[in-house]
Amino acid sequence: MNEQVQGANQGAGGDPLFNPLSPDFIRDPYPHYDRLRTIDPIHVTPFGQFVASRHADVSLVMRDKRFGKDFVERSKRRYGPNIMEEPVFRNLGHTMLQADPPDHTRLRGLVVKAFTARRVEDMRPRIQEIVDQTLDAMIDRGHMDLIGDFAFRLPVTIICDMLGIPEEHREAFHKGSSDGVRILDPVPMTPDEIKQGNARNLMAQMYFQQLFELRRRNPGDDLITQLVQAEEDGNKLTNEELTANIMLLFVAGHETTVNLIGNGLLALHRNPDQLALLKARPELMAGAIEEFLRYDSSVQMTGRVALEDIDDLGGVKIPKGETVLCLLGSANRDPAVYPDRPDRLDVTRPNVKPLSFGGGIHFCLGAQLARIEAEIAIATLLRRLPDLRIDDIENPEWRATFVLRGLKRLPASWRARAR
Template sequence: MTEQPPGLAAADLYTDEFAADPYPALARLRRDAPVCPVSSPRFDSYLITRFDDASAALTDPRLSKDLYGPGRQYLRIFGPNSEGLNKNMLNADPPEHSRLRRLVSQAFAPRRIEALRPRVQRIVDDLLDKIVPLGQAELMRDFAIPLPMTVICELLGVPVADHDRVLEWTQVIRTSGSSRRPPEQERAAVQEAQAWLHGYLADLVRAKRARPDDAMVSALIEACDSGGKLSEAELVTTTFLLLFAGHQTTADFLGNAVVALLTHPAQLALLRADPELLPAAVEELLRFDGPLPVASPRIATEDLDLRGVRVPAGSIVGVALNAANHDPAQFVDPDRLDLRRERGPHLGFGHGVHYCLGVSLARMEARIAIGSLLRRLPGLRLGVPVDRLRRLPAASPFRGLLELPVRFTL
């Protein structure tokens, strides 16, 4: 093994400049230190940035997702109050992961998701009906966030009266680090939100057990009761994973996609002129600026040699999906948005056994949302210069916008 390359400190990456445009810094890492020790405000890790290395890491059984096993790595990553929500299939290895995913995957069968299309279109239309007469909107608050939140709440069976409260608490977690409050107050707010969501979801599971319906939580309870395959705690943590993953990345993707299109007017005009490009456009927009810059953490179960760098057992390893998706060894002119790009594999939905379970729903929501926005908001443009857009902090596990002011022609 070679000697370890110099590490990167938080000051090197986790800046406002990096949050605005991380791709030049990621290109330097890809070129000079494709496996690099990184010190972040949340935890230290080794960051993988090249496409081939990233694809291999996402399927390497020596890189465990079991954060709650020996070593209890979740304490470093999520904090002491996270186990009630985060001990789920995202943070598990086979066969445990396989057992949990098999139960949940039935609810995301393509035929069932396709049956949701009219309802998703109705939600989109209702949101746009409120926006269209105004000539302007804050698109994250008014559209990108409430759309997937409403869809996943309905899918899970969250009562309509509770949607706003659930949204409020999930946004506390999503926007952590973006306020000017002292760090201890920020941590307290997140812990309060986690505690509230855990209590709420536990109550929801009990309510569905007492009065089942045709929503997903009831289906999970039935699987638990008929086969003993899900514990009560797993019902709660699985519901949280579906709730959070089911709206967070889609909301952030929609914001990123709109900014990408509005800052590439030739590509926007191309899509307006040829709506048949929409499926390919969604894939290219996800490759170009995805909402999950680094895959959820993995733990080295033994000493590893990754591209000549020694990664000690117990180290956290991050796979930089957005860096891999801009690798010139995989994509021609990768920093160019090209909606007619020849379709090729990207890592926006992950890879391997943890490939995004909700990919069919995410694609369907994205296609309906972007198509409807372009059709119903003529002359759509940014309401502020692109360099004044407020983004999630660079230390966030998500890449997205806090606000997206837009204007359009009435």
């Protein structure tokens, strides 16, 4: 690393400006973002990536066609020429999330109808039913883990419904771990982590191949049947793309929503005035969800590669082929867009338009579904367990991943009562 880059990587006290897997950063990234936006808004990491932290730059990079994913070349540059032989990388490379047009357009087009606002609105009664069943099973216990016992079950059940995963297979998914998401982090994976990722990936692939067989024989009214039929149609999608995108929907559809519910509940309980306001005025809930997304986004970062030389991004030149990391969580607290105390949770804040679901052609497919799931989950919890208290509000345990920000557990208690 040359001296100039070394200098750019450090704040005034000599500590690194961007060290996203350090425990301090994981616990509270926001003071770090504040320093980045102020001191070095297009920061260069020791790995040579550019880090955009201001709202204007983050928003531009996600929407501008001069930037794309370029996943294969980007991964080779980072990990070496043979990296695409690793199953976990091959698989991710076949997802719409990492594809550029025209592949992206083709893959997204095959599933987009299942996620329209109308289709998702129709799912409200089912979402309410799952939340109520979860609480019914818990209500006379007097305590639960808001992550494992409450938030986790809803998005997993809904995505299992949508994909058509048979009831009798679901127990394994409900117990599933979420350690497989380190691949998204900006700090490269170790060979050991790649090995573990490969093993998990191959297990999931084996499971889904069997399920595809089942749906070829017994079609259902679900997304897997729809995609299996598209595969059989000829040149619409390959078998590898089918597997990769079903796995993407499964992962993208729950980790993130669990964390929206968990981070939102933590933020609310840390701000008792806002909690009281929301209990008194449940009609504020839809706006409150936007504020939870803004205040502590469950996705903190995405990235793009410059597909041509960029002369000026926030005053910096980005050569073709270089990666720009977009700090969504930082953009969401940029005072240039949220002048009224951006570090404060305010469920009545006007004009909240968080970048938590990304932007441009990759804008989150499940955004409306996630919003409705979180809205129903949090509203029902406040209504049915109004005296719920979080056990340790000061030091909750965060997961050690940076891109997907969420809690390992969030134990809470209430006065147990008969139903």
